[in-house]
Amino acid sequence: MNEKRKEKTEQPDDLRIGVFICDCGSNIAGHLDCSAVTEYAASLPGVVFAKENLYTCSEAGITEIQKAISEHELNRVVVASCSPRTHQPLFQSSCAEAGMNPYLFEMVNIRDQCSWVHMQEHAEATEKAKELVRMGVAKAAFLEPQKDIEASLLSRVLVIGGGVAGLSAAEALADMALEVILVEKEPKAGGLLNQINQLVPEGVKAAEYVERIIESVNSKSNVTVHLGTEVKAIAGYIGNYEITLQRGEGEAIQEKVGCIVVATGAVPLEPAGLYGYDGERVITQMQLEEQLLNGQFKAQRVVMIQCAGARVPGREYCSRICCMIAVKNAALIKDQDPEAQVHILYRDIQMYGTEKERMLWDARGKGVRFDVYDPEKPPEVKDGQVLFEQPIVGTKRQIPCDLVVLSTPLVAREGASALSQLLRIPMDQNGFFLEAHAKLRPLDFATDGVFLCGSARYPATVAEARSQGLGVASRVATVLFKDKLVTSALVAEIDPETCVGCLGCLDMCPYGAIEFVPEKGICEVNTILCKGCGCCAATCPSQSATLKGFKPKQLLSQIRAI
Amino acid sequence: MNEEFNPKIVAFACNWCAYSAADLAGVSRFQYPPNIRIIRVMCSGRVNPGFILKALKMGADGVLVAG
Structure with a gap:
């Protein structure tokens, strides 16, 4: 309603629209009359050229568009074919190559949303295609040339978290000659690997494995490692972030980076109150790892309980890696002492991939016993015994033991929500960060500009965390190895003449891209942060906010042509 | 004989979800009546109530905002 006042119905006079109707082989032409649509398009106001192509996106089709732009001096191009979601970028860049501003291109979807969904209705589909073309041409008349937005990029990266994922990302980024700032909260890098015994299936000592990566990272002159340091503040946007780091009580450190990698990991659940956990006779897999590492492990009869605190109301997810850890440690105990008795009580075993499946069968071969328990009737730990019911046969069993090991899940860090707010990144219901x-x-x-790897996203094995760290380095490279950041010009703008600074748009913007400028008393759009949703344009009571490419006159012209 | 009522529907579809879903319906060859005209917007939040009224005024019998 508010935008009605700005509505203008007269078309620009110098319009030279070219319309290209695609047959898409028989995908479109098989279900509607493309020649009739082309003929109709030629009759529309402003259209000076209309052509039917077998495949508009083929080299021949593209050449035809480019030739028509120069021969017929087209200043608008409309292609009626498939979805703009897949093909608009191709046609736009082809128009740009031929010297036409790519923002003067419009696409009409007569395949996915017409010929394919009305396959038995030839006449009606033809009529609909004509109308869709009419709407597209009407909008094209009101399109305006735009210039892509360009911004500078700092070739520096902040990696938050010095576990295996963060270290791997830092190492790979440094090898690509990017400058890296690695921040680790703890006084030592390496994360959970510092506490665990050995890795499977290779049998490498975890500490040695991570030490090699730490040394490699430390040896690189383009990596600055800040230990015992936390991220306090983050401002800016992709290409130009301003970071404030804090080491203990010391002075704040200011850094500027172009991209940020979140590799903050996760922590094992402390199972207070579960299965009589006391840290001595009932311990966690993490504590068992430490005992195995220090040579303190002495138990003869061990029972491991899987899904301790996982896949239960309130924490419903599967932590994915605890089955492998249990099987690994059970096999290690049997290797040390073949006489030892090891039972694993489980609900489902998660040993994905051939290597891990092999581990499971090897553990069975070594004499590790596996028994299923019913989640409705979880095992009980009482007087040096574990009691449980076998669900299929229904018999009650008692396993005497001198050590109970609880396989607890990895859970999100407490600080995750603070970081989520600092970076404006989402978390799932379990506190893990949510990828795009x-x-x-x-x-x-x-x-844009913020990336994620390792267990901060979801519990990951060491190999997975490492490959995600390397993958994230590639993702960062796709941004930072460009000379400058080029983004679409289809963003919001606020007319400073008419804006009264009511802040209506500021609250609506989901991307924090609008800022109130007190000196001017108006709101302004940060065009790099703006994603072009147009919520501000729909809200603005004075119609000062508009979304380029979807301005009232452009959308209303389309509506008028229905 | 009365002509059967054939309503004209205008849909404003979000590029990222509803418009993609309409594409997927095509890829899956779901068949539906040809009396709908989809207008692509980058977010259903872009749809100002004025656009809906304008569509009704221009002869639409129903307006769908999907996002």
């Missing part, structure tokens, strides 16, 4: 997309962008955050 579980499968397509597993190491990125939705926030």
Whole structure:
């Protein structure tokens, strides 16, 4: 309603629109009459050229568009074919190559949203395609040329967390000649690997393994390691972050970086109140690792209980790595003393991949006993015995033991939510950081310039944390190995003449891209942070905020053409 | 004989979810009636109530905002 006042219906006079209708082989032409659509497009106001192509996205199709731009002096191009989500960038860059501003391009979806969904309705689909083309052409008339936004990039990276994931990322980034600042909260780098005994299946000592990576990182002149240090403040955005670090009570350190890697890891759950945990006769896998490492382990009869504090109400996720740790330690105990009795009580065994499956069978071969328990009736630890019920046969069993080991999950760090607020990055319900997309962008955050690896994302094995660390280095490189940051010009803008500084847009912006400037009494858009959603434009009571490419006159022209 | 009522629907679809879903419907060859016109926006938050009223005024019988 508010935006109605700015509505203008007259088209610019110098319009020279070219429309290209794609057959997509028979994908479109097989279900609607592309020739009729082309003929109709040619009759629309402002259209000076219309052409049907077999495949508009093929080299021949692209050449045809580029030729038409120069021969017919086109100043708008409309392609009616598949989805702009997949093909708009290709057509836009082709138009740019031919000398037309790429923001004067418009795409009409007559395949995914027309021919493919109305396959038996030839006449109706043809009619719909005509209308969609009419709407696209109407919008194209009101498009405006734009310039991509460019910003500088600092070739420096902040890595938060000096565990295996963070160290691996720092090492790889340094090898790519980027300057790295590695911040570790503890006085020593290495994370959980400092506390554990050995790694499987190679049987390498964990401390030696991580020490090699620490040495490698320390030996690089382009890495600055800050131990016993925490991140206190973060300002700025991709390419230009300003970081404040704090070492103990000391003076704050200021740094500037272009990208940030979150590798803060996770911590094993302290199972207070579970299965009579006392840290002596009932311990965690982590404490067992320490005993094995220090040679203090002496027990003869061991029972391990899986999913201790995991996959229960309130903590429903599977920590993924505890089964492997239990099987690893059980096999180690049998190796040390074949006479020792080791029982593993489990709900489901998670030993993914061929190597880990092999470990499980080897452990069985060594005489480790596996028994299933019912989560409804968890085992009880009482008087030097573990009591449990075998769910299938229904019999009660008692296993005498002198040590109970609880396999507790990795849980998110307490400081995770503070970091989440500092960086404006999301967490899941368990406090682990949430990546941009579980499968397509597993190491990125939705926030540009911030990346994620290791157990801060989800419990990971050492090999996984390392490969994620290396992967994250590649992701950072895709940003920082460019001369400058180029982003889409389709962002919001606020007219300083009409803005009254009501702050309505500021609260609506999901990306924190709007700032109130007290000296001017108005709001301004940070074009690098702006993602072009247009929430501000829909909110602004004075219509001062607009979204380029989706301005009222552009959308209303499309609506008028329905 | 009465002509059957065939409503004209205008949909404002978010580029990242609803518009992608409409693409997926196509890729999956789901068939639906051809009386809907989808207008792509970058976020359903862009849709000002004025756009909805304008669509109704221009002859739409129903407006769908999906995001």
